[in-house]
Amino acid sequence: MAIEIERKFLVTDDIYKSMAHHSDRIAQGYVCRQSGNSTRVRVRGEKGYLTIKGPSLDGGLSRFEWEKEIPVNEAWDLMKLCHGATIDKTRYLVDYKGHTFEVDEFYGDNEGLVVAEIELNDKEEDFELPPFIGKEVTGDSKYYNSSLTRFPYKCW
Numbered sequence: 001m002a003i004e005i006e007r008k009f010l011v012t013d014d015i016y017k018s019m020a021h022h023s024d025r026i027a028q029g030y031v032c033r034q035s036g037n038s039t040r041v042r043v044r045g046e047k048g049y050l051t052i053k054g055p056s057l058d059g060g061l062s063r064f065e066w067e068k069e070i071p072v073n074e075a076w077d078l079m080k081l082c083h084g085a086t087i088d089k090t091r092y093l094v095d096y097k098g099h100t101f102e103v104d105e106f107y108g109d110n111e112g113l114v115v116a117e118i119e120l121n122d123k124e125e126d127f128e129l130p131p132f133i134g135k136e137v138t139g140d141s142k143y144y145n146s147s148l149t150r151f152p153y154k155c156w
Contacts (some may be wrong), residue, residue, distance in 0.1 A: 003088060004053075004065040005123055008143060009126065011114040020092035023110045026104075029082025030146050039148050041078040044091070048075025059109040060139025061123055084149035096130040103132075109152030115143055 026043040036055025042048070048071055054064030056154065070078075087110070092103040099118055106113045116133060137143045142151065 002065050003062050005059065005062045005120045005125075006067065006117050007120065007136065007138045008140075009116045009118075009129070009136050009138075010052060010134040011103060011132050012118050013132050014114075016092055016094050016101070016116070016132045018132070019094045019096070019132075020103070021095060022093045024091050026077065026089050026091050029086040030079060030084065030149055031077050031081050033083070033143065033146050040146070041075050041082065043072060043075045044074055044080070046123045048072040048078075049076070050078070056141075058123060060141070082149075084109055085152065087148060089147050099127045101130060101133075106148070106153065109154045110148050111154065113148075113153040 024040060024045045026044045028040055030040055032039040032040055039052050040049075040051040040053070042051065048067060048101060050070050051065065051067040053066075056060070056063050059073050083121055085108070088107040089110070090105045090107075094101045094103060094116075097121075101116045101118050103114065103116045115137065117122075120127070142156070
């Protein structure tokens with residue numbers, strides 16, 4: 001079973017754009033959300049993905065995750081089955097002192113929200129924060145992408 005260990009932070013400025021070595025536009029939606037479990041479909045660039053996640057553990061720090069690449073046309077077809085709004089964002093990859101930070105800049109109903117995530121190998125793993133990182137929001141469910149499809153940033 002694959003366990004995702006991740007911490008999430010708000011972003012304070014757009015210096016991450018000049019630090020990024022890659023970016024992709026992402027569209028994603030949720031086919032199912034129930035009891036903390038979710039089934040997500042995503043189109044990232046020219047690739048499609050189906051992801052199943054379990055409920056958050058350790059105060060939102062970790063959770064089960066299974067992901068499979070699927071044909072992009074099938075991902076777009078599955079997107080039609082999604083409940084709630086879909087997420088539209090650009091993901092920037094920023095390498096910083098031995099770790100990669102994924103910075104998501106949201107559009108549409110979530111315009112103005114920018115968050116950064118770091119995936120870790122261990123809950124106790126040390127890492128340094130890049131200069132654009134602000135308040136930690138790990139475990140705050142309103143920042144989960146699945147929550148943003150139901151309660152978008154513009155409504156906060």
